[in-house]
Amino acid sequence: MVSERGLQVLRAIVQDYVDTREPVGSKTIVERHAFGVSAATIRNDMALLEDEDLIAAPHTSSGRVPTDKGYRVFVDHLAGLRPLSTAQRSAISTFLDGPADLDDLLVRTVRALSQLTGQVAMVQYPSFARAHVSHIELVDLGSGRIVVIVVTDTGRVSQRVGVIRTVLDDAGFTAAKTALRTAVTGLSLRDASVAVSALAADAPGAGAVADAVRELAVILDEELDTFRQDRLVMAGTATLARREADFRGSIYPLLEAIEEQVTLLRLMGEMVADEHGLAASIGRENEAFGLSEASVVAGDYDVPGSSARIGLMGPTRMDYPTNLATVRAVAHYLSRLLDEDENAR
Secondary structure, eight states: OOOHHHHHHHHHHHHHHHHHHSBBOOHHHHSSSSOOOOOHHHHHHHHHHHTTTTTTTTSTTTTBOOOHHHHIIIIIIIIIOOOOOOHHHHHHHHHSOOSSSSHHHHHHHHHHHHHHSEEEEEOOOOOOOOBEEEEEEEEEETTTEEEEEETTSOOOOEEEEEOOOOOOOHEEEEHHHHHHHHHTSSSSSSHEEEEHHHHHHHHHSSSHHHHHHHHHHHHHHHHHHHHOOEEEEETTTHHHHGGGGGGSSSHHHHHHHHHHHHHHHHHHHHHHTHHHTTEEEEEEGGGGTTTEEEEEEEEEEEEEEEEEEEEEESSSSOOHHOOOOOHHHHHHHHHHHHHHHHOOO
16 A cells, blocks of 8 residues: 555656656655655655556666556546646637637637647537527529528537529529528527428429529538537647657557547547546546547536537646646636627627
């Protein structure tokens, strides 16, 4: 069983290894930390930590580095969240101030997180199961090309360019636009999709307008489907290449997970948050997802009627206290902005 001092030695090893990238020896711990005991005593504590698989020697006669299990103990019991500086909080506020819409806000969010932490940042789109269609706009670009714009009451704006074969005059185009708006405005996304599918299959009436409504309904249905799909906004992928030496093996599985997103969405969805809404999944804990070389830290953020997660992915040798604190601060700020936007409607 590891003593209280042994756990503090583990804390010192984690902190020093994260700061220096160098294995940590007993002499270094005595010099940098005020334990008030000899190097020989610290070596005994380190031997017990090694017996518990909390630290390991990467090379013979070297210092010690934390294992994945050691990082887990550190995160669960020893890593108090490091308060953000005034400059860091100001940077978050500046990054997220005045977004054009939800898409813009989430892009700003991951850029802020990545720049503040040096990790790959990701934010999950909130579930739009309770969102409603507040507006539909159609723009005729000519030659049958139509821009279909969907706006929800949660602030999400999305658009898709489609092509219809039916030729309409201005009056016909206005009539088709009115038919689509009448069919879906005010409905939940789920009900709107049902209504649009029905129009695509059998729009009422006959003639060019009915034909155009059917074609436009297909385009609109494809766009509504994107609202129901889980997806991530990400930033900072290039940091993996710059920090490749921090990974024990290949970073290819991480790059593949970033490209596919499905793996990261599953992982983030299965992480269990603590009482602060924060979660961490470390090294070998991610083996089932093919990401045993990486750690992921995440936090919950709220949007009216729903919630989602924001997180960071990087090597196991990461600054957990700062990264968790940054995730929590950005999640709180994001939740507040979304709540203010909802109340302003």
